[in-house]
Amino acid sequence: MGAGGGGAPELYELPPGEPDPGRGPGILSGLRQEGARGVLIAVVSTFVVAAAIAFAVSRSPNWPAVKEAFFNGEEFRSSFPDIAAKFIRNVEYFVVAEVFILAFALLLAVMRSLSGPVFFPIRALSILYTDLFRGIPTILVVYLLGFGVPSLSLTGVPSSATFWAVVALILSYSAYVAEVYRAGIESVHPSQAAAARSLGLSRWKTFRFVVIPQAVRRVVPPLLNDFVGLQKDTALVAFVVVVPEAFKEAQIIQNADFNFTPLLAAALLFLLVTIPMTRLVDWLVSRQRRRRQVATAL
Amino acid sequence: MRGSTVRKILVGLAVLGLLAAGCASENPVLSSGSPPVGETAADCAKGVTTYVSPGALIVGTDNPAYPPYFQGGAAKGSQWKLNDPATGKGFESAVAYAVAGAMGFSADEVRWAVAPFNQTYAPGAKSWDFAIEQISYSAKRARAVDFSDSYYDVNQALVAVKGSPITNAASLADLKGYTLAAPLGTTSYDYIVDVIKPTKEPGAFSSLSDTVAAINAHQVDGIVVDLPTALFIADPFVQEVKNSVVVGQFPTVGTPEHFGMTFVKGNPLVGCVNQALAELKSEGTLQAITTKWLSEKTNVGAVPVFSTS
Numbered sequence: 001m002g003a004g005g006g007g008a009p010e011l012y013e014l015p016p017g018e019p020d021p022g023r024g025p026g027i028l029s030g031l032r033q034e035g036a037r038g039v040l041i042a043v044v045s046t047f048v049v050a051a052a053i054a055f056a057v058s059r060s061p062n063w064p065a066v067k068e069a070f071f072n073g074e075e076f077r078s079s080f081p082d083i084a085a086k087f088i089r090n091v092e093y094f095v096v097a098e099v100f101i102l103a104f105a106l107l108l109a110v111m112r113s114l115s116g117p118v119f120f121p122i123r124a125l126s127i128l129y130t131d132l133f134r135g136i137p138t139i140l141v142v143y144l145l146g147f148g149v150p151s152l153s154l155t156g157v158p159s160s161a162t163f164w165a166v167v168a169l170i171l172s173y174s175a176y177v178a179e180v181y182r183a184g185i186e187s188v189h190p191s192q193a194a195a196a197r198s199l200g201l202s203r204w205k206t207f208r209f210v211v212i213p214q215a216v217r218r219v220v221p222p223l224l225n226d227f228v229g230l231q232k233d234t235a236l237v238a239f240v241v242v243v244p245e246a247f248k249e250a251q252i253i254q255n256a257d258f259n260f261t262p263l264l265a266a267a268l269l270f271l272l273v274t275i276p277m278t279r280l281v282d283w284l285v286s287r288q289r290r291r292r293q294v295a296t297a298l
Numbered sequence: 299m300r301g302s303t304v305r306k307i308l309v310g311l312a313v314l315g316l317l318a319a320g321c322a323s324e325n326p327v328l329s330s331g332s333p334p335v336g337e338t339a340a341d342c343a344k345g346v347t348t349y350v351s352p353g354a355l356i357v358g359t360d361n362p363a364y365p366p367y368f369q370g371g372a373a374k375g376s377q378w379k380l381n382d383p384a385t386g387k388g389f390e391s392a393v394a395y396a397v398a399g400a401m402g403f404s405a406d407e408v409r410w411a412v413a414p415f416n417q418t419y420a421p422g423a424k425s426w427d428f429a430i431e432q433i434s435y436s437a438k439r440a441r442a443v444d445f446s447d448s449y450y451d452v453n454q455a456l457v458a459v460k461g462s463p464i465t466n467a468a469s470l471a472d473l474k475g476y477t478l479a480a481p482l483g484t485t486s487y488d489y490i491v492d493v494i495k496p497t498k499e500p501g502a503f504s505s506l507s508d509t510v511a512a513i514n515a516h517q518v519d520g521i522v523v524d525l526p527t528a529l530f531i532a533d534p535f536v537q538e539v540k541n542s543v544v545v546g547q548f549p550t551v552g553t554p555e556h557f558g559m560t561f562v563k564g565n566p567l568v569g570c571v572n573q574a575l576a577e578l579k580s581e582g583t584l585q586a587i588t589t590k591w592l593s594e595k596t597n598v599g600a601v602p603v604f605s606t607s
Binding site: 069 | 420422484500
């Protein structure tokens with residue numbers, strides 16, 4: 001995709017050479033204007049900084065031991081394939097949880113946005129839920145549900161710790177995501193709803209066809225931000241589940257070999273997923289900002 | 299567009315250079331300090347200059363300190379959960395005081411520090427002279443820390459809920475179809491993977507208490523822990539695992555497994571501790587401690603052994 005942005009109509013393409021108002025202070029932004037000289041300076045400067053860091057670190061008296069314990073190439077090579085194989089589980093937990101979070105959180109946000117005294121209990125319930133689950137560390141919810149519910153041996157209730165650990169992630173993250181949705185809903189100008197009502201749309205249809213679509217579109221970047229958080233927190237599932245995922249597998253090898261390098265391999269796998277997601281968020285944010293600025297100018 | 303791509307690549311290379319520089323450094327071979335030669339462990343210990351706190355021997359162990367390795371409880375407000383190692387009660391506490399005594403330290407000169415398992419092998423300075431917390435020796439582990447000689451040859455054992463199908467197992471082959479688990483970072487887990495080789499993927503939980511929680515929550519059919527721990531958690535008066543029984547102990551496959559005290563690599567004290575252990579073994583003291591705190595308290599010998607066929 002070009003800098004103009006995907007399938008969006010290219011109505012507001014800027015004149016060439018003009019500084020792009022929509023672009024934030026990205027990593028490459030300075031270079032874009034400086035040209036080849038700027039790139040050269042950046043490369044030299046990076047190497048100088050790198051050399052300084054390497055010198056300082058390798059001078060530290062315990063560096064050989066640290067290198068052996070955390071940056072062991074042999075350990076990395078032998079552990080990486082095993083950890084990568086388990087990383088599939090993290091992706092599975094993530095995908096399943098995310099689908100339910102998006103739906104459940106929207107429900108919570110809608111519940112909270114209902115106006116009128118008759119809906120007070122529903123609003124109160126939504127607020128109570130959000131306060132509660134945003135306030136409890138996710139790991140505690142994972143432990144309480146993952147070990148607690150199966151211990152009850154209730155008939156007709158799933159007894160798998162995996163099921164309940166993923167439910168814990170859904171409960172916890174829905175509280176955050178509901179707040180993101182709510183911010184989006186509140187950011188839609190009241191005149192939008194007023195206009196829709198004056199066109200004869202019912203309250204519900206106004207909400208469904210006018211407010212929600214605009215709200216969701218606005219909060220896509222912060223939603224993706226929570227995606228990144230969730231992807232990392234899938235590691236929490238392993239605390240109560242028998243089968244190991246990437247982080248637990250890394251810990252198993254770490255403790256067997258008394259070497260921390262496998263943790264580095266696990267970190268790398270998480271980065272492979274989260275960095276592209278973060279870049280996507282950045283790109284979406286800058287596209288949105290650019291559109292809004294052009295729209296304001298018009 | 300192309301110019302911008304080239305720039306991005308160049309910047310990418312620069313960043314890679316930064317990372318590479320971070321990793322590139324010569325790897326000098328670590329010198330494992332040769333223990334000084336002394337007449338007795340006490341003479342040896344006098345010659346050591348690397349004590350964390352000269353005049354005292356600081357011993358590290360994990361918190362909570364579990365029975366039967368540590369017993370005697372902990373005072374209210376103490377930093378120690380379950381048991382305060384300074385009581386001298388429990389197997390490892392008794393061994394530590396015996397070793398300290400052989401090296402010429404009085405009981406008052408022995409102090410205890412909390413040493414979480416992971417921290418025992420992390421590089422860097424330590425707040426203790428050696429750690430004693432049921433750490434099994436392996437050649438790979440010995441690349442990160444120095445181990446003392448064995449103070450206990452350990453067997454693994456299986457704990458399960460009374461009356462469940464797994465309690466009828468008599469051989470390793472009988473166990474293959476069950477879901478097993480062990481605490482993370484233990485040789486118990488390695489035993490499951492390397493020797494039992496179950497068809498269902500085994501679990502590793504973050505701690506002993508999480509492993510116990512997993513069997514209580516019906517997530518696993520049985521848990522593998524070292525035999526003294528198994529006898530403790532299935533003890534009729536303790537029953538950490540509800541309604542549980544020690545199904546059997548596992549036969550030694552390959553080299554026998556043993557616990558060793560761990561030291562920061564190159565610490566000359568390891569030689570003195572080995573000498574102390576040798577003295578305690580020849581006097582019969584170590585055997586007496588083992589009998590008192592493990593055999594008599596826990597009936598280590600009475601548990602049936604799984605057959606290998």
